[in-house]
Amino acid sequence: MRKIFLSLCLVITPLIGYGYIIDGYIWDWGVDLSPTSAKIKGYLDSNLPKGGLDIDFITEDNADYTGNWSVGPGGSTKNYYDAEAFYFDNDANYAYIALIQGLSRSGYNSIDPGDIAIGFSLSSYSYGIDVSSYDQTNKKANFYGNIKSWDSVTISAHKPYSDPWRFKITGGNAQLLGAIDFVYSSAQNTHYVLEARIPLSLLGVTATPGSPITPIFLHWTMECGNDFLNLSADINPVPEPSSLVLMLLSFLGLGGLKFLNKYLKS
Numbered sequence: 001m002r003k004i005f006l007s008l009c010l011v012i013t014p015l016i017g018y019g020y021i022i023d024g025y026i027w028d029w030g031v032d033l034s035p036t037s038a039k040i041k042g043y044l045d046s047n048l049p050k051g052g053l054d055i056d057f058i059t060e061d062n063a064d065y066t067g068n069w070s071v072g073p074g075g076s077t078k079n080y081y082d083a084e085a086f087y088f089d090n091d092a093n094y095a096y097i098a099l100i101q102g103l104s105r106s107g108y109n110s111i112d113p114g115d116i117a118i119g120f121s122l123s124s125y126s127y128g129i130d131v132s133s134y135d136q137t138n139k140k141a142n143f144y145g146n147i148k149s150w151d152s153v154t155i156s157a158h159k160p161y162s163d164p165w166r167f168k169i170t171g172g173n174a175q176l177l178g179a180i181d182f183v184y185s186s187a188q189n190t191h192y193v194l195e196a197r198i199p200l201s202l203l204g205v206t207a208t209p210g211s212p213i214t215p216i217f218l219h220w221t222m223e224c225g226n227d228f229l230n231l232s233a234d235i236n237p238v239p240e241p242s243s244l245v246l247m248l249l250s251f252l253g254l255g256g257l258k259f260l261n262k263y264l265k266s
Contacts, residue, residue: 020052020089020096022139024185024193029055029087029098038189039065044085044100052089052096056233059085063102065190073161074226079190080108081226086218088233090200092207095235097129099194099220105134105184107223113184114165116194117150117219118203122232125150125219127203128167128174129196134184141182143202146175153225162225177202194220200235211237 020028030050037043044061063069063082076082079102087098103113112132117125126147133142149172150164167174180202185193200207205214214235221228 019091019094020098020195020197022096022181022183022195022197024183024195025188026087026098026100026193026195029089031085031087033100033188033191033193036189038191041069044191049087053091053238054234054236055087055089056231057085057087058229058231060227060229061085062227071227073158074155074224076102076226077108078102081111081222081224083220083222083227083229084191086220086229086231088216088218088231090207090235092238093200095198095200095203095216097194097196097198097218099229100191101194101220101222101227101229102190102192103222104187104192111223113194114221114223115167116196117164117167118198119217119219120215122217125164125167125217129180129182129198130167130169131184131194134182135179136184138179139181139183140179141196143177143180143198144169144174145177145202146173148172148174153221153223155224155226158225162221162228164219165221165223165225203235205235207235207237209237209240213237 031047041064042061045059049055049057061084062071063076063079065078069076071082082102085100089096107113115131116129118127119125127145128147130142147167149168151166152159153162153165181197183195216233216235218231
C-alpha cells in the first residue's frame with residue numbers, strides 16, 4: 001500500500017505544478033551552491049536547473065572570486081559585478097523567480113544592486129520588485145505595478161545594453177500591489193541569491209488548466225550596468241490530472257477501504 005501511495009505521488013507532482021521554498025537557497029531548483037567548486041567561473045553554466053513544471057533560465061557565469069574579468073558590457077572585480085543566472089517557473093497560483101549574482105545587499109564600491117524588472121513585452125517593464133525594500137525579518141519585499149519610469153545605469157556607455165536598473169516610485173505613478181515573499185541571501189561561495197514568489201493574481205494572469213501560455217520578460221542589472229541579464233520566459237498552464245492519475249486515485253481508495261474493512265474485522 002505504501003509503495004502504491006509513493007508511486008502515485010511521483011505521478012501527480014509534475015502534473016499539479018511545483019512549489020519552491022523562498023529561502024535564498026536553490027537546491028529546490030536543482031542547483032547546489034555549497035561545493036567549493038561553485039566559486040569557479042562557469043559553474044552555473046554547467047550546473048543547470050532541473051525539476052519544476054517548466055523552468056526557463058539563462059546563465060552567464062563569466063567571473064569568479066579571483067582577479068578582474070570582462071563580463072559585458074563592462075568588467076567585474078572578482079565576482080562583484082557579474083550577473084550570473086536567472087530562473088523562472090510557475091504553478092497554478094504563483095510565479096517563482098531566482099536570480100544569482102555577485103553583489104551583497106549593501107553593494108560594493110558604492111554600486112548598489114538593481115530592482116527586478118518584469119513585463120509582458122520587451123519594450124516595457126510595468127512591474128517590478130523593489131529590492132531595496134527587503135524586510136529580512138519577515139522575508140518580504142514590495143511589489144509594484146503600473147511602473148512608468150525607470151532610472152538609467154550610471155555609466156553612459158552601458159545604457160543601450162543594461163538599462164534599466166531601478167524603477168521610480170515617487171513621480172513615476174508606480175502602484176504598490178503588496179508585499180511578496182522575497183529573500184536576498186547572504187554570500188554562498190561568492191554568489192548571492194534573490195528569490196521571489198509572486199501571486200499570479202498580482203500579475204493579472206492565470207495558469208489554471210485551459211489558460212493560454214503567457215510570455216513574460218525579466219531583467220536585472222546593477223547600478224553601474226557592468227553586466228545584466230534578460231530572460232524571456234512563459235507562464236504555463238498547469239495541466240489537469242490525467243485519466244491514469246484518476247484511476248490510481250480510485251485504486252488507492254478501494255485499497256484503503258479493503259484495508260479498513262480488514263482492520264475492523266480483526
